Amino acid sequence: MLLLTPSLSNTALPPATATRLPDEDWHWAQVNPYLSGPGFAIAAHGSGPSAAWPQDASVVLVVPPQRLSWHLVRLPKVPARKRLAALHGLLEEALLDDPAQLQFALPPGHPAAGTAQGLTWVATCDRAWLDACLASLRAAGRPALRIAPAFPPPADATTQLWISAETGTAWLHIGGPAGLISLPLAAFVAQDASACATLLSAAQGKTSASVPPVCTATPDAMAEAQAALPALPWKTEPQAQQWLRGVNSGWNLAQFELRDALGARRGQALLERLKPFWQAPRWRPLRWGAAALVMVQIIGLHTWAWRDRAALRALRLETQRTATQTFPKLTVVLDAPRQMQRELDAMRHGAGQLGPADLESLLQAMGATPALAGLQLESLRYSAREVRLRHAPGEPVRAALALAAARQGWTLQAGSGGTPGSAGTVESVLKRD
Structure with missing residues (x-):
């Protein structure tokens, strides 16, 4: 400042x-x-x-x-x-x-x-x-x-005397509960003793007459202060210290x-x-408390994140261990659920069993859906993980087709089921990841 x-x-x-x-x-x-x-x-x-x-x-x-x-x-x-x-x-x-x-x-x-x-x-x-x-x-x-x-009024019943000097002139400032006075020190000394006592008592008032005054003087005015008022306990203080007292x-x-x-x-x-x-020193406990609270929150978040990462690593390792134990042919596990599903499909096909990804399973699911009973397919094209069906239009048909396909792990592509075809038909595209 x-x-x-x-x-x-x-x-x-x-x-x-x-x-x-x-x-x-x-x-x-x-x-x-x-x-x-x-x-x-x-x-x-x-x-x-x-x-x-x-x-x-x-x-x-x-x-x-x-x-x-x-x-x-x-x-x-x-x-x-x-x-x-x-x-x-x-x-x-x-x-x-x-x-x-x-x-x-x-x-x-x-x-x-x-x-x-x-x-x-x-x-x-x-x-x-x-x-x-x-x-x-x-x-x-x-x-x-x-x-x-x-030089503001004192906040309590204390009387303060401050002598400052500038350009060779010493000024006496008296502040007390009853008033504040500023005058040249020479003018104060020129008065008789009774007038000086009256001036001091007027500034002190009745409430602080028994309280000793606080007397300070700047270094260049200390000699004049002690010579003018030798009975008072003068202390040397930089002029800026009094300014700071006024600011505070x-x-x-x-x-x-x-x-x-x-x-x-x-x-x-x-x-x-x-x-x-x-x-400010009086706010130091609050600052330390706020800093400690922030540090606790940061440490807690890091600890929580570390525990979550550790749990995720343990789950991933357990999944990989289960995959390699169940399917010994898997030597490198990158995506355990997908690789295990592929191995299971291969084993099912080797045993001659149908899986959810087979076309027959999809057609059985469609046949078991009441809303698709009697649905006439104009054409059907099947490729790896994709089925294209051409059928009669209608939103109920499309919703029922999406529901039946979802039961077998198929997804009706957005925007399909509404592309007009020949003889008033539309084409729906089903895909499987």
């Missing part, structure tokens, strides 16, 4: 100046979001134009915290098609911009993702700037599959009108949704 986020110079770009962002002002990180461990999922990271980005089919646009605003609202129960209009009405007084110019997003799993107080997080972002980012990615041949926030939070800002406007192929989106099933 390739995470792409615009630099702070891009975030400061006025939305109306261009429809695309500068190609050279992007940060990227190639990660595996389904591996655990700090930094373990980050394969590579860097900055630069699109030509320097690694190849990856899954592209996620990560929105910096400076470009997002977060609001806790109590959503009314409205149909999905009216939800955006309801958000416009709820947040109209709290927003500095026209709601029509903003992109709104609800948390993953909405409406079941509300807080204990029945409030729901709503993210807003400048739509023109977001469209410029997406247009830049499409122009680079890297359409985004998702839009994730770099499940938030997707591509909602409402923007949902179908990402320009990504449906096959890529389906592949992205299926990736957790074969990469």
Whole structure:
């Protein structure tokens, strides 16, 4: 998965100046979001134009915290098609911009993702700037599959502090159950101690005041973080690790009108949704179980086929043994039933007995059929395993002839029995294999 986020110079770009962002002002990180461990999922990271980005089919646009605003609202129960209009009405007084110019997003799993107080997080972002980012990615041949926030609200009662630095400016991001705040670290330090404590407690809220915050900082901002807030337990963490945390939070800002406007192929989106099933550690038992089930089926089919082949070979050998024991003259058995029938016919002829293949047996069977009683044959021609009869036409005669012939192992050829002959007769052809 390739995470792409615009630099702070891009975030400061006025939305109306261009429809695309500068190609050279992007940060990227190639990660595996389904591996655990700090930094373990980050394969590579860097900055630069699109030509320097690694190849990856899954592209996620990560929105910096400076470009997002977060609001806790109590959503009314409205149909999905009216939800955006309801958000416009709820947040109209709290927003500095026209709601029509903003992109709104609800948390993953909405409406079941509300807080204990029945409030729901709503993210807003400048739509023109977001469209410029997406247009830049499409122009680079890297359409985004998702839009994730770099610093989403915490999923539990934990308060998180994250300090990142870019272009020489350190930014402090505070996220807690009661709110999210992003401001320059210098502006935070410039306030007095009581104001700083009030800001932290406002983000923590009542439910997490006793829970120690999680404090992380990028390597280039660690010194400033420890100097500004020395009492907090700071840990160094790559910037891409926080992006990955935002991706794994499940938030997707591509909602409402923007949902179908990402320009990504449906096959890529389906592949992205299926990736957790074969990469995420939590699905490993299911993958092993499915693989074991497939292997059992394959082994079972092969075992079944092997047993059937073995039984067929045993039956063939038994048939050949019976043929050679019954007819000692058979030295090579290729088709045991046919060869045994021929030997039996030869023995019958040698003893002067009639067999089913003899013409006399066929005529006796025809004479014993009531429907053929009184049948006048105009002609009869007999050759090896073929009899041609010319007789009066009629479907009942033909059906009775086929039945009598079948009793002796003869077959009435298709299409015969209907060929006109002289004096209103037809010819039927009987053959024996």
